[in-house]
Amino acid sequence: MKRIILFVLLTTMLLPETNAQDDGVVAAVAGLAAIGGAIVAIDQLKEQAELKATEYVLSARPDMNSFSLKTLDFDGKKAKDMSSVSLITYKIQEFELADKPKLNGKKFVLFGFTSYGWVTDYGVDFSKVQWIMIDAEEWLQMMTAYVKTASSERDDSSIREKLRNGKIVNRGVKEGFNMSIPFYKLEGDMYTVRDYNDIMRFVYNERSLGIYLKETFNLVQIGRADIIKIHDFFYGDD
Secondary structure, eight states: OOHHHHHHHHHHHHHHOGGGGGGHHHHHHHHHOOOOOOOOHHHHHHHHHHHHHHHHHHHHHHTTEEEEEESSTTOOOOOOEEEEEEEEEEEEOOOOSSSSSOOSSSSSEEEEOOTSSSTTTTTTTTTGGGEEEEHHHHHHHHHHEEEEEEEEOOOOOHHHHHHHHHHEETTTEEEEEEEEOOHHHOOOOOOOEOOOSSSSEEEEEEEEEEEEEEEEEOOOOEEHHHHHHHHHHHSSSS
16 A cells, blocks of 8 residues: 555656646546555455454364465455455465475365345445355365256266366366366356255356355355366365
8 A cells, every 4th residue: 555655646746737737637646546445445355354264264173273274266356346246265274383384284165155235335244254164075075066067977976086187177177188078058047956955056057156055045156267276276286
């Protein structure tokens, strides 16, 4: 924020002092200030959400004594869009405590499912966020159900093997250069549905996975890009 303020001040000092440009200078400074305010708002919201996510982990998993928690999908969000954001995700990994420790422990992903209006002009209402934390095995089960929802493949063992060895891409599951499980090509208003557990149902639509939360009656969309990121986190080369 200090850099933005400095940039605004320098801009006002360096621009020519002519009456014809006064309105333009004021508009430019106001625009820069608005951009700076939006950046600060997003950063503050990200910090608050990370704090709540950390508090959830501390409460739900008292057995975890050392872990890293990083936001997966806040980058690129606009301040005006945050009230409608329906999912925030975090990468979590345990590590052994040491001088300059390495992230070499078990991995988790924490989902924060939000209800509409969780961000308002008055602040953030984290009571409207439902937290669900999963590990690699649970993710594999979820993606197996997702693949069965999005394709004609029905063999669980085959799907799990291909998911472990391959990658989820826009058109299906890919192993090397081969598309081993192609997804259905659907129109934008077409859906396939599969019950997953007592908490959620999966809804497949082209290029996205929908999770219908039974308790809140909310349908949350997970973009294919986020699915790819999470799968790479669990089963990638890193």
